[in-house]
Amino acid sequence: MSVSKRVTNSEIFYKLPQTKVLFLREIKQSQLLSALWSRKATPSDDINCISSLPVPVKGWKQTFHEIKLSNPEKSNPSLLFKQVVGYGRIMFKFYKTGITNIWKNRQQMNQLRNHIFKIEGQLDNRGNDVAIKLPPFTKLTELMSQKLFIDRIEFKSRNQKTAGDVKRSTGTAEQTTTPQLFNISRSQYQLLKRTPHDLLRLPLFAIIALIFEEFTPVICYIFPQITPRTCVIPSLLPKIWSSKPIQTLTNETINMNSTNLTDLSLKTAYNLQPHRVRLLSQSLGLVNKHVPISLYPMIYLRNRLQEHYNYLNVDNYYLTGFNTQANIWNLTNQELLLACLERNLIFDIKKDITEFSNLIDDNTRQTFEQRYFQELRIKLLQFLIEFPGANVGYLCINHSIPNRNEQTEKILEWL
Known part of the structure; x- marks a missing residue:
């Protein structure tokens, strides 16, 4: 009869050293910390899939304010008309760019599937000549996640066997993961994930955009599920990513x-409490917001959570910097925001968006934005340190870990 080993708190929650000197010493002795803390001005094309995200766009409050300043002689209703028309033009250009990018992404996705990652001249079980192509994204992610799991198990077993034989000098990191495991970059991986989602929504959304033009944001606000990812304006994020389940x-x-x-963080998708499975599915956007969560079979929700867990394992590998030199420090703000939303790291996205949109002064907005994304980057860093030792249940406790805010502030001071 085997006896299961109880995981201690220290194995899950990272305890930050008191001083930066001690922290830097730990970095040299950890492959994970070393990869995460490395900040290099490398090209970010490998880690950011910019064409699959919306282009930056001004909010209506900022647009109205700028038009008012540039037209001091006008007053209502002529000023209001000019503001509405000006914002409508901005939104039309925004949606046109988003729709164009979806079509371009489709072409790139087909290129990846049918040419770049296609292996010709293979034989099937019957001896027929076949070509191997990339499997659907969910299956591809499952295979990549399994590869990462096996790789970690092999390193763990090897390190345990040689622990008494090998004496490492100070500053030499113990290897726990094989670098550069995948030929596919994160940018290509995210393209395969996001493009099918957008293609399903493209026909209906294109018709709505042509009919309603500048009133399209209103339709999207009422029915957020119809909006492709490349056409999501900031004010729509709270409708897509609900904060109530996280709270x-x-x-x-x-x-x-x-x-x-610790016990909760180790829960898998298949032994997590049912009510928490439902809450996680809602907070992570794994279900349709217009369909009552009670109508979804529990096994369906658990399978969706497991798929999301597999995806996080693979994406974490990329974000850590194991596959290339690019890591979380090379993420654009939009990629960083989405990565944090996918990990329940943002407590109230509606509050954050409202606070930012109410800022009119450019300097104030820039200061707020810089501070906000610095904190998000550190929260993501902490997540990437701790998640390898946890499971799906960890997504329930991001905002309940003791001293997390104090650790975030300390790391910000050490940057």
Whole structure:
């Protein structure tokens, strides 16, 4: 009979050293920390899939304010008309660019599937000549996640066997993962993930954009599920990524001690409590917001959570910097925001968007934006350090981990 080993709190939650000197010493001794802390001005094309995200666009408040300043002689209703027309032109150009990018992404995706990652001259079980292509994204992610899992197990076993034989000098990191495991870049990987999602929504959205023109944002606000990812304006994010489930999960876990938090963080998609499965599915956007969550079979929700867990494992590998020199420090702000939303790292996206959109002065907006994304980057860094030792349940406790805000502030000081 085997005895299961209980995971201690220290194996899940990273304890930040008191000083930067000690922290830098730990970095030299950890392959994970070393890869994460490395900041190099490398090309970001490998890690950012810019064409699959919306282009930057001004909010209506900022647009109205700028038009008012540039037309001091005008007053209502002529000023209001000019503001509406000006914002409508901005949105029309925004949606046109988004729709164009979807079509270009489709061509790139087909190129990846049918040419770049196609292997000719293979034989099937019957001896017929066949070509091997990339499987569907979910299956591809499952295979990549399995490869990462096997790789870590092999390194763990090897390190345990040689622990008594090898004496590492100070500053030499113990290897726990094979670098450059995948020929496909994160940019290509995300293109394969996001493009099918957008293509399904493209026909209906294109018709709506042609009919309603500048009123399209209103339709999207009422029915956010019809909007392709390349056409999502900032004010629409709270409709797509609901904060209420995250707040409910946090209220349930905020008073838990470290032992209970650890136990919850180790829960898998198949033994997590049903009500938390539903809350996670809602917060991560794995279900349609217009369909009551109670109508979804529990096994369907658990399978979706497991698929998301596989995806996070693969994406974390890229973001850590193991596959290329680019890591979280090379992410654009939009990629960073989406990565944090996919990991439940943003407590109230509606509050954040509202606060930012209310800022009119450019200097104030720039200061707020810089600070906000610095904090998000550190939160993502902390997530990438701890998630390898946890499971799906960790997504329930992001905002309940003790001293997390203090650690974030300390790391910001050390940058």
